[in-house]
Amino acid sequence: MARKAAGRPPEETLSLWKREQALLKTLVVDRDTEAWQRDPAFSGLQRVGGVDVSFVKGDSVSACASLVVLSYPELEVMYEDCRMVSLTAPYVSGFLAFREVPFLVDAVQQLREKEPRLMPQVLFVDGNGVLHHRGFGVACHLGVLTDLPCIGVAKKLLQVDGLENNALHKEKIRLLQGGGDSFPLMGGSGTVLGMALKSHDHSTKPLYVSVGHKMSLEAAVRLTHGCCKFRIPEPVRQADIRSRDYIRRTLGVQGAPALRPERSKKAQRPKACPQGASEEPAGSPSLRAFSAKDGNEPHQKKWPKLQQRIWGRGKEALWEVGSQKMKGLWDPPFPLGRRGRAASPASWTWRSWGSEAQGGLGALKEMGCS
Numbered sequence: 001m002a003r004k005a006a007g008r009p010p011e012e013t014l015s016l017w018k019r020e021q022a023l024l025k026t027l028v029v030d031r032d033t034e035a036w037q038r039d040p041a042f043s044g045l046q047r048v049g050g051v052d053v054s055f056v057k058g059d060s061v062s063a064c065a066s067l068v069v070l071s072y073p074e075l076e077v078m079y080e081d082c083r084m085v086s087l088t089a090p091y092v093s094g095f096l097a098f099r100e101v102p103f104l105v106d107a108v109q110q111l112r113e114k115e116p117r118l119m120p121q122v123l124f125v126d127g128n129g130v131l132h133h134r135g136f137g138v139a140c141h142l143g144v145l146t147d148l149p150c151i152g153v154a155k156k157l158l159q160v161d162g163l164e165n166n167a168l169h170k171e172k173i174r175l176l177q178g179g180g181d182s183f184p185l186m187g188g189s190g191t192v193l194g195m196a197l198k199s200h201d202h203s204t205k206p207l208y209v210s211v212g213h214k215m216s217l218e219a220a221v222r223l224t225h226g227c228c229k230f231r232i233p234e235p236v237r238q239a240d241i242r243s244r245d246y247i248r249r250t251l252g253v254q255g256a257p258a259l260r261p262e263r264s265k266k267a268q269r270p271k272a273c274p275q276g277a278s279e280e281p282a283g284s285p286s287l288r289a290f291s292a293k294d295g296n297e298p299h300q301k302k303w304p305k306l307q308q309r310i311w312g313r314g315k316e317a318l319w320e321v322g323s324q325k326m327k328g329l330w331d332p333p334f335p336l337g338r339r340g341r342a343a344s345p346a347s348w349t350w351r352s353w354g355s356e357a358q359g360g361l362g363a364l365k366e367m368g369c370s
Contacts, residue, residue, distance in 0.1 A: 007090045017095050018134070025136040027144045033214040034121070034149065048072045048227060049120025050235025051104045051142070053087075054243035056251070061086055064250075065103035066243035067111065068235060069120045075227060075234045079118045081107050082246035094133040097141035108146045122149040122215065122223065124235040131185065131194040131210035133160050143213025150212025151220045153233055157196075157208055162188025172196070173206055180225045182206075195221045203231040 009017075036044035049069045056062040062084065069079040089099040112119055128137035129152030139152030157165045163185055172183050176198040185194045185208065194210035195217060209221050227233040232240075 008092060009090060014092070014095070017098055021095075021097075021134055021136045021141075024141065024144050025134070028130070028136065028140050028211075029214045030130065030211045030216065032216045032219055036121070037149070037215055037219045042072070042223060042226065045072050045121055045223075047078065047118065047120045048075075048223075048235050049108075049123045049148075050125075050233065050237070050239040051107070051123060052126050052236060052239035052243050053085075053100045053103070054240060054247060056247055060091075061088070063087055064243040064247045065100070065107055066239045066246065067104065067107040068239045068242060069111070069118050070227075070235050070238065073226065075229065077238055077242075079111065079115060080238075080242050081110065082243050083107070084247075084250060096127060097138045101138060101141050101145065104142055105145050108148070120148065122151065123212070124151050124153055124224070124227070124233050125212060126153060126155075126236045126240070128152045128154050128158055128208070129194070129210035129212035131158055131160070131208060133158075137210070137212075139210065139212030147214075149214040151215060151224060152194075152210040152212045153224060153236060154208040154210075155205070155232075157185075160187065161191070161193060163193070169196075173198075176206065179203075179228070182209075182221055185210075192217065197221055197224060199225055199228040199233070200231050205231070207231070207233075 032038050034044075036042050047069050049067060051068075052066050054064045054066070056064075063086075064082050065085050066080065066082040068077055068081075070076060071078055083103075085103045087099050087103075091099055108123075123139075123142065123146070125139040125142055127139055129139035129143075129150065131137065131152065131154070132140070137152055137158075139150045142148075143150030157163060157169070159165060163169075173196065176183070176196075179198055179201040182195045182197040184192045185196060186192050194208055196206040197209050199207050207224065209217070209224050211217050211220055224233055227235060230237065
């Protein structure tokens with residue numbers, strides 16, 4: 001969520017930020033405040049929100065602030081708002097809220113004015129709550145300013161109050177058996193600052209859940225687990241996906257350089273193709289159209305067609321496949337095993353498309369091209 005910007009504010013500014021944090025911290029409520037929070041099945045909860053800030057590649061100032069609202073328990077997107085912003089405040093550890101929260105508060109306020117019936121009943125934040133250097137992280141800050149229940153969900157352990165990602169901590173993680181298992185994060189002061197949660201049966205890394213505002217830790221952990229189709233809670237995951245997609249579309253419309261690296265003509269065409277692959281004209285149907293058109297025939301029959309279309313369109317096709325797969329918009333015509341390994345004759349592995357260029361080239365090599 002955060003990206004460091006050059007420079008550091010003067011000490012006077014940091015002192016003002018600390019005083020504001022201390023003042024707002026007194027307003028944090030760390031107990032359940034709504035009836036649905038105390039219900040084991042969260043009866044009465046209908047809308048969950050997620051926020052995220054995604055950055056333009058290579059730019060620590062230009063970013064996209066996004067807010068999404070999903071139905072619960074279906075976890076289908078009901079509302080989304082993405083907007084490009086310029087982050088003028090520098091990143092300083094422990095003060096992330098002063099850099100990002102103003103734009104997220106604006107997004108919530110816009111929703112409150114335009115579509116009050118779609119207001120989320122709880123917000124998931126990609127960051128920490130009371131698990132923080134001064135007990136007041138970005139989830140607390142956003143919760144207090146919007147007066148909404150907030151949950152902080154971090155992907156990495158913030159090592160404060162004696163918490164360490166040491167051998168003992170890793171052993172506790174190893175003992176987490178299935179989705180929903182957790183253990184408390186007790187600081188040196190004796191205070192439980194959050195919980196390490198195994199959010200999904202197949203996830204190997206925990207999430208670090210902490211109270212943001214107007215919700216107990218126990219309810220926050222249960223709801224986080226209930227909102228996870230994958231490792232990351234769906235509200236945060238959708239906010240991240242849609243903000244990144246908005247950046248790509250916006251830069252394309254404005255004629256700005258695309259986020260995807262430029263390739264030379266030599267790099268766009270593979271040196272050698274798998275046996276039996278053929279080229280197709282540039283106007284061939286898209287891979288997404290191919291999936292919808294051909295249905296769910298056995299992958300052995302479909303794989304040569306997929307090869308032809310991929311090699312006919314070059315590495316750009318692989319990029320599209322990876323992007324669509326990452327966003328869950330394209331279903332491959334063959335079954336995928338654990339960690340995305342394709343059950344296909346070519347044994348093509350879906351890579352982590354966070355680094356699409358490297359993953360695409362790796363996939364090309366696995367398919368027989370160098």
